[in-house]
Amino acid sequence: MNLDRQQLEAFACILDEGGFERAAQHLHLSQSAISQRLRTLEQTLGCALLIRxxxxxxxxxxHTLLRHIRQLRLMEAAVADQLRPAPGRNISLSVAVNADSLATWFLPGVQPACARQGLLLEVMLDDENYTHSWLQRGEVSGCITALATPLAGGVAEPLGMMEYACVATRSFAAQWFPHGLQGLCWQQAPAICFNRKDSLHAHFIEQHFGVLAAQFPRHLLPSPEAFLSAIRLGLGYGFVPVMQLPNLAHEAELVELTPTQRQRVMLYWQHWRLEPEAAQRLSQAVMAAGQQVLVQLPHTTH
Known part of the structure; x- marks a missing residue:
């Protein structure tokens, strides 16, 4: 089956631009022309491609076709660069990253590869338990995820464990946990969570109090900066990546509630087994950075 490239680009542009009108403006076409190209493509494939x-x-x-188009774009860019190298040529890649990785090690880790190879990143932010859905839908070329099982056609590379410390201000700890972590204090003490997908507190409550916590008082602040600010202000207790603690060390008011029992989340870099050269370079940079800064599992000998 030969697929028309103009029709493919019209389809992808509708999704990239968020609608038919903006796609038409981007491609310098009329809306009717965009609609006709999509309709013809759907007739050729014998299935609907868009939910209106x-x-x-x-x-x-x-989703399947979109993944094909994005891989096709990357492969064409790589071939063009090999046949006719152009100084300053940029290649765009989309990735899905969890907020804590983005706020700590991800950008410093990939900066050399981006600068050296001319990679432009579009980062989709999501919880590490959900980032793989972006890859599954074909919207990104790779993702940092807690999912160890590789997707069909993909690879799950272990990066290491992100370690978290449960912290609060001294005054907050004295008010809500005066006798340590016991009793029903978790039912009253407000937590600071990133969003509704954030599961660290539920694991914490289950671990320390032996109960499944579907509901507990919490602030939802989907911003790493606001998250830390809320803890500093005494609005609640929260889990901070241990690698951020040196930057917070001067704040004597912050204390660890469980200094001997930190939470750890194993992270993986999931990407397609067959990927263009630019995506390969990014994968190599992410894996090298993660394995350098994250907590590694001890090697076992047999």
């Missing part, structure tokens, strides 16, 4: 919502969303078949 606002913004439009890809169907299951649309």
């Amino acid at each position: 919502t606002s913004p439009p969303q890809p169907t299951a078949a649309g």
